[in-house]
Amino acid sequence: MLLGLSGLHVESVERTDASMTVTVSTPWQLMGCPDCGVVAPSRGRRRRVLHDVPHGDARVRVVWRQRFWRCPEAACGRGSFAEHVPVLVAARGSITTRAVAWAIGQLRREHATIAGLARRLAVSWWALWRAVRPELERLAGDESRFAGVTSLGVDEHVWHHGDLRTKGPKELTGMVDLTRDEQGKVRARLLDLVPGRSKKAYADWLEARGADFRAGIGVAALDPFGGYKAAIDDQLADTVAVLDAFHVVKLGTAVVDEVRRRVQQDTTGHRGRKGDPLLGIQTILRAGAENLTDNQWARLTRAIEANEAHEEVFLAWQCAQDLRAAYRTSDLAEGRRRAEKVLATFHTCPIPEVARLGRTLRRWRDAFLAYFTTGRANNGPTEAVNGLIELHRRLARGYRNRDNYRLACSSPPAGSRPDPHQIGEEPLKRASECSHSRARSRGRCCSMMLIPASSTTSSTRSGSSSTLAAPGSRSSTRTLRCTSN
């Protein structure tokens, strides 16, 4: 029962269906006064009821028969003093040390909430938080978790939707360790959360980590947000910045959506209504060409052929597919060649939205192309970590205190024990729920977009997408099925 608590003697165990009570005590020992060292006579024992790790559904209480002594020395001001057994419980604590460790494990690995754990231990929220907080603070203050980081991801994270005046900035900047382990797998860990979404937030954090940490960072992945890029340029001079593949693909998909809405307005004078051909294909346009079924291809063809003006939508879609294909190619050199073609052609495209995307990508040229020279470094695991801490926040029904939130979300050092924020490389393909707050706030789900997995599965279709019309040329041959054979 109380394995690992050496020096404690179990006097009795009482069990009912709903609870278990374990009475423990320490064996007799000669005790000297902690102040003056004079041998102190016993003042007897007092029962102290502690909350321990639940055993199945049963609540476990540890009744500790705590010893008391009294210093007999008249000149010593000590008076009575109590026994301390830190392996059992912290001074003045009501939750056993073991239960505190259990609660932190549940918090970290199982996304349990303080409220839920407090219920299981039959203590108040505050009693449990007071017990776990010092340990969480110790873990958060442990700088050893920053050791050995060679690849760093950054992303913003919206932590509340409340009043800015009382809760401060909505956004937090989250730093994630994207370093690969010996097996080449990314073990993403949340390193820290700092308030704000700005160059300053990231740059200050990098500054505070010290020169050794900064010198160790070889690759830094980021979203197309200029502030973070400026912080990387500022603080990480020798680091390769990599624009996140997922966000680039998302920009392409957003362009298709914009063109579709504009053409819809131009041709009908109103937003898409039920039965409008362009509205009918809006989800098809977000998908990858290689994922479309024959039926979807037929719907796409019908909708595009319904009106000559719809050709522009199709061309924009082809451009987005070109962008996507660069990432999906299994051969990195070929991918880079395609990405360079995108950079060379998009900005001259007569479709204004595509041209704007082309200009954006040219501004991010080095970071965009770095994906192909850094072995597909990307921010996917950062987004996954973001999703997990968001899940955590939702389960807890939000946090009122930013520091508590940061403490509850922080990760232990690398290689310690499996933790909730360790995500392998494989689940990078988006799950059905989009974890990205910005995408959600725009009402778009990421599920149709693909972070390139390490292996390109459907090479038969994606491989041939190079036969799509060049993005610059509007006079494309209208062979909608060209990508499928």
Ligand SMILES: [Zn+2]
């Ligand atoms: Zn004394």
